[in-house]
Amino acid sequence: DAGVTQSPTHLIKTRGQQVTLRCSPKSGHDTVSWYQQALGQGPQFIFQYYEEEERQRGNFPDRFSGHQFPNYSSELNVNALLLGDSALYLCASSLARTGSSYNSPLHFGNGTRLTVT
Amino acid sequence: KNQVEQSPQSLIILEGKNCTLQCNYTVSPFSNLRWYKQDTGRGPVSLTIMTFSENTKSNGRYTATLDADTKQSSLHITASQLSDSASYICVVSRFSGGYNKLIFGAGTRLAVHP
Numbered sequence: 001d002a003g004v005t006q007s008p009t010h011l012i013k014t015r016g017q018q019v020t021l022r023c024s025p026k027s028g029h030d031t032v033s034w035y036q037q038a039l040g041q042g043p044q045f046i047f048q049y050y051e052e053e054e055r056q057r058g059n060f061p062d063r064f065s066g067h068q069f070p071n072y073s074s075e076l077n078v079n080a081l082l083l084g085d086s087a088l089y090l091c092a093s094s095l096a097r098t099g100s101s102y103n104s105p106l107h108f109g110n111g112t113r114l115t116v117t
Numbered sequence: 118k119n120q121v122e123q124s125p126q127s128l129i130i131l132e133g134k135n136c137t138l139q140c141n142y143t144v145s146p147f148s149n150l151r152w153y154k155q156d157t158g159r160g161p162v163s164l165t166i167m168t169f170s171e172n173t174k175s176n177g178r179y180t181a182t183l184d185a186d187t188k189q190s191s192l193h194i195t196a197s198q199l200s201d202s203a204s205y206i207c208v209v210s211r212f213s214g215g216y217n218k219l220i221f222g223a224g225t226r227l228a229v230h231p
Contacts, residue, residue, distance in 0.1 A: 004160070035221075042121075042206055042221035043161070056216055090160055105151065106219070108160030 002027055004093050004109035012115045013081050019114060021076040025093030026107045031055075032074040033106065034066060035090040043090055049074050050096050078114075086116045119144045121209050121222035129228045134197055138225045140190040140207030148210040148217050152181050152192050155204045155224065164192070164205075197229045 005024045013019050025032050031050045035043035045058035049068035068074045072093075078085055092106040121142045130136050142150070149168050153161035165174045165181040167190070173182050178195045194201055204224040210217045 040223070040226075042223045044221070045219065056214075056218065092160075105163035105166055106161075108153075108162070110158070110160045113158075 004091055004107050006089075006091050006109035006112050008112060009110070010113045010115075012117060014117055015081055015083060017081050018077065018079045019081060021078075021089050021091075021112045021114070022073065023076070023091030023093075023109060024073045025091075029093035029095050029107065030072050031094045031096045032068060032072065033092045033094070034074070034076045035092065036060075036085075037088040037090055037111070039087075046076070081116045083116050086114060088113050119209075119211060119220050121207055121220050123205075123207050123222040123225050125225060126223070127226040127228070129230060130197055132197060132199055132229055132231050136194050136197060136227065138192045138194075138205050138207075138227070140192070140209075140222060142188050142190070142207070142209045142220075144188075144209040144211045144220055146212050147185065147188075148212045150181075150183055150190050151208040151210070151219075152179070152190075153206045153208060155206060157203070161206055194227075199229050199231060202227060202229045 004026050007022045033048040034046040037043040046060050048056040052068045063079045065077045088111040090111045091109045094106050124139045151166045152164040155161040164176050164179050167174050167183045169185050180193045183190045204226050206224040207222040209220050
C-alpha cells in the first residue's frame with residue numbers, strides 16, 4: 001500500500017521563476033493538504049483540496065496556487081519565486097470528514113526541498 | 118490568538134534515558150491534539166492523537182498526556198534509543214467553519230547520544 005509520494009525530491013530554481021510540485025495521496029485518501037516548512041520551524045498550512053476544489057487556505061499569497069485531479073493527486077504551483085520561498089514543501093493526505101469528531105491522522109510525504117537562488 | 122508552543126526547543130539525552138517534551142496551547146475550540154515525529158529530511162509521522170476526553174495515550178515507548186483544563190500536553194519517551202533522534206511536533210486541531218484546522222508547534226529537536 002503506497003503512502004504519500006512527492007516529486008521531485010529536490011529542486012533548485014532562480015528568483016522570478018515558476019515551479020510545480022506534485023503529490024500522490026495515500027491509497028484510499030481523497031483530501032490533499034500542502035504545507036511549507038522552513039528550516040527549524042513547524043509546517044505552515046498553505047491550502048487543502050477536496051473534490052478538485054480548494055476547501056481551506058492558509059495565509060499565503062496568490063502566487064501559491066494548486067490543483068487536484070480526478071484521481072486525487074495534486075499539484076502546488078508557485079509563481080514569481082522569492083528567496084524566502086526556499087523551504088521543504090510537504091504534502092499530506094487524509095480521508096474527508098466533517099465534524100469535530102474527525103480524528104484520523106494526516107499521512108505526510110517526505111517533501112520536496114525547494115531552493116531559490 | 119490560536120497558538121501552540123513547545124519546550125524545550127532542543128534537548129540532548131544519553132541513550133537509555135527517559136525524557137519529557139512539553140506542549141502548551143491556546144487553541145479554541147479544541148478538537149484534538151496530535152504528536153508527530155519528524156526525522157531529518159523526512160515528513161512527519163503520527164505518534165498519537167488525543168481527543169478532549171482522553172488524558173493519556175501510548176504508542177510503544179511513547180506516552181502522551183493531555184490536560185484539557187490547563188491546555189497542556191506532554192510526550193514522554195522511555196528508554197531512549199539512537200533512532201529517537203528527531204524533531205517532535207505538537208499539533209492542535211480546532212474546529213472552525215465546518216472543518217478541522219491544524220495548528221503546528223515549532224517542534225522540539227531531540228538528540229540521543231550513545
